[in-house]
Amino acid sequence: MNDMKKVIKPMKNRLVRYIVLAYAFTWLFWWADAILLYVTGQTVEDTVPRILLALGALGPAAAALCSLDCGFTMIKVKALLLGSRHKRVIHAPEYAAGVREKRPKKGWLWFFAVLAGETALCVLCAEGITRHDPLAAADFARWLILYTFLAGSQELGWRGTLQPLLQKKLPYPMTVLTVGLVWGVWHLPLCFMTGLFNGLSGFGPAQSLLIFLLASLTLSFWLGAVYNKTNAVIWxxxxxxxxGALTDLVKLRLNGRTLAAAALFTLICLVIGMTGAGNEAVKIKRE
Known part of the structure; x- marks a missing residue:
């Protein structure tokens, strides 16, 4: 019992620390960006607003690195990105309490399975390709890199930090729902940026936030399943x-068929995630 108390208290502290830092770091830049756009009349394509937008997107990654257990080291960052056999370098208190996570066997195969399913979903529900010019492939590659390493760096926080911490306390379905809600609300300042959503698409702040919440909740199931199967943030x-790159390239039909297909795929990802290594703990003899 005393051992478990030693585990739970550091986890709770890391959980609160991560959420506070992620929101504080991001909102500092994004609210400043929203005010700048409103006051000066600049657009999101201008240099300063674009820099503020990019810096804010790094909030979850920065918070994750500041919330590593027992301090920051490159070994822990590598383990967070690529996975660690026993998760020893990241979740040291859990290891001290005699718990370790199984290393997934060929978990990366599940990444390709989910990626193939998502791609098939987009193709089946697409109205067509948004671009057909010769530079479309180059732009797709550029957006793929930007989405993966800039926007995708959020996964260090949402999947690599928040999900495993919550999963020690909550059932897996509640974990991914909670991560999705926290992730969705985190986008709030973007809903007030003139020209980003409400200016270009005619959406107000409330509508924009609803879109972010729905997208974040859905992706939380998809990405959460991949993380649970691999225990590595890179996937x-x-x-x-x-x-991100695919949805920029393909124009989706927003109808009942698309929503039903997305719901079915989300349910499949839920089942995949519930059978992942993140749900299994193996008791070992304390060292």
């Missing part, structure tokens, strides 16, 4: 990058 990062 959700790659899937996030592919998702």
């Amino acid at each position: 959700p990062m790659l899937l996030y990058g592919w998702t």
Whole structure:
């Protein structure tokens, strides 16, 4: 019992620390960006607003690195990205309490399975390709890189930090729902940026936030399943990058068929995630 108390308290502290830092770091830049756009009349394509937008997107990654257990080291960052056999370098208190996570066997295959399913979903529900010019492939590659390593760096926080911490306390379905909600609300300042959503698409802040919540909740199931099967953040990062680049290339039909297909795929990902290594703990003899 005393051992478990030693585990739970550091986890709780890391959980609160991560959420506070992720929101504080991001919102500092994004609210400043929203005010700048409103006051000066600049657009999101201008240099300063674009820099503020990019810096804010790094909030979850920065918070994750500041919330590593027992301090920051490159070994821990490598383990977070690529996975660690026993998760020893990241979740040291858990290891001290005699718990370790199984290393997934060929978990990366599940990444390709989910990626193939998502791609098939987009193709089946697409109205067509948004671009057909010779530079479309080059732009797709550029967006793939940007989405993976800039926007996808969020996965260090949402999947690599928040999900495993919550999963020690909550059932897996509640974990991914909670991560999705926290992730969705985190986008709030973007809903007030003139020209980003409400200016270009005619959406107000409330509508924009609803879109972010729905997208974040859905992706939380998809990305969460990949992380649970691999225990390595690099795979959700790659899937996030592919998702962003693909949805920029393909124009989806927003109808009942698309929603039903997305719901079915989300349910499949839920089942995949519930059978992942992140749900299994193996008791070992304390060293």
